[in-house]
Amino acid sequence: MPDAPDRPVLLAVDGNSLLHRSYHAFLGSGTRTAAGAATWAIRGFFSQLGLLVDRVAADGLVVGFDDAGNNRRKVTHPEYKATRGEKDPDLVAQLRLAVRVLRDAGAHVVVPEGLEADDVVAAAARDAAAAGWDTVIATSDRDAFALVDGTTRLLRLISGGVDASPVLTRDRMRLLTGVWPEQYRELAALRGDTSDNLAGVRGIGPKTGARLLSELGTVRAALADPERTRVLLGARVAEVFTSAESQEVFARNVELMTPEPVTTGLDLAAGPGRLPLDEHAVRAALERVELGAVCRPAVRALCGLGFAPPPVPSFASAPAPRRPVVVAAAAPARETEWTLF
Template sequence: MSSPGTSTETLSPEPRLLLTVDAPSLLHRNHHARVDSGLRDQGGRPAWALHGMLRQILEVIDQFAPDAVVFGLDDRTASVRTETYPAYKAGRRPKDPTLVDQLERASALLDALGLLTVTPAGLEADDVSASAATWAEASGWSCVIVTSDRDSFAHISERTRVLRLINGGINGSPLLNPARLRTLYGIAAEHYLEYAALRGDTSDNLPGVPGIGEKSAPVLLSQMGSMQSVWADIDHCEGANLVAALDSYCEEEGLRRLGPGLLKRLTAPGARERFEFNLSLMSGRTDLDLGLTPDVPGTPGLLPLDADRVARVVGHLGVPSTTDLALRVLTEPPASVGG
């Protein structure tokens, strides 16, 4: 019997949480941040990037208590995007051989722990993140994407947040939801991909629509709602509503007129084609089979993990404090299971 004043209503349980990790972005970041440590595993192989990535993920798991963890990896042997656009990511400096070694060993390390890795043929870790967010939405789960890149911002929703690891570690990194993304970029989460396609991405060697950048793109999208509306207005009334909406906004904000100039740039030869091409190349695949079966005990990626495996695999890195942390956060039931 409940005590006086105590509600007898059953509270709805929190949705289970899927943590999806952009492993290559974290390995790159930790390689550059920790190379001076010269850390090697017990076999004498370079391990600073692997250890740094794992340490960060253990701290994230400790903070968020996920029910499952999946790591996305790039296919290092083939690229559908490079086949489509040979200049994709061209111009980047060759990777340090010690980083390449650790990128190639990441899957074996994580699989040996009992975590789940997905290396989609011809695709990238961001495609795994996109599919994980879609899977979580369809399954009634929440999702947190861990990355150091901006690509995953396109997947932010009411169920999916992005923890962008930057300087300052876990506690100093922003956890982005739709409201915070709008505060930072002035756009709705569902329009981030269109914003990125307009702006372009220099790191991937993708130029944006000429004359439209990080300041004008959010204004365009906030006033017109979507690029579909923009193109429809241009097609049906030569952009008259676009110009009127932008000029009205500028008048209210005390800014110089933007409408005619943006219309001219959007209707310039190749502008729409550039936007559509960027959109197609930047879009993450949402239909990958992650192999996650949460109702089957022992499925890779489900927490908790086997303590002996954790001690053996993490212990091979030769950092006792990380082994202790791994045993604590990986071998105990997550909060949503353990109550």
């Protein structure tokens, strides 16, 4: 995406994704309140959120969460995510707590009825573009690859935390997947998604799917050109690909992977979603869950506070001579561009 220093940036966070990763990454800390409530995932969440705001120089923030009590996709397709086990009670409790703490802090949080965080970040990117903003989506979910465009980048959360996570643009997406972002949903639908319990089209893996879409553009175009499809896939795979059963699987996957419309409630001109947040509100929200002391960097980032210079010592008399201190060489400046892998 070309540099646009005059365009503000909205950070759209998949709250479930970030909190799940924080739950496992900070599990060893075992942080709890004095009353015994688990808070290590909240601690990790705010730590990573502060790093995200800093990394993308965010001017706005929206955090989306799944509706834990209802899921329209599961109602219409019971097999969707059916293989996922029950969440640990401490994780469930911290997912609920995260929403409350963020709202108490003044952050704009959206929990859409019957829908998921994926739907929120997609809608937020749409609303931001309409308001003349750019968007950086932060998530570990590959479905968000399809949302990358001229005004939307994707910070793919991976092991190693925010600093190790790549920022994907349209060109980088092509390098990573072999297709353009606008083709990615069809690639994912052909490949399937084991994490969501969605089988793909038999015989079509990521490489074969990418080759088909790269050459012919869309699945519809491939079906309209059976001879070219047979050349690309081979006669046996082409026969499976064009079957009614395979196309039914493909259509189901596309339906489930397509974001549903969400009203985000963002008002980037004057209200909900703008940064910085009120310092008093953020500190008070974190203090209520006894995390004020360990989340100071997050408070600084979310509230737009600068680093306070260290106090200058004063002496009643001249200080005693000190041994010379060997100063280590300064660390190299951080790169302004991030690698893909």
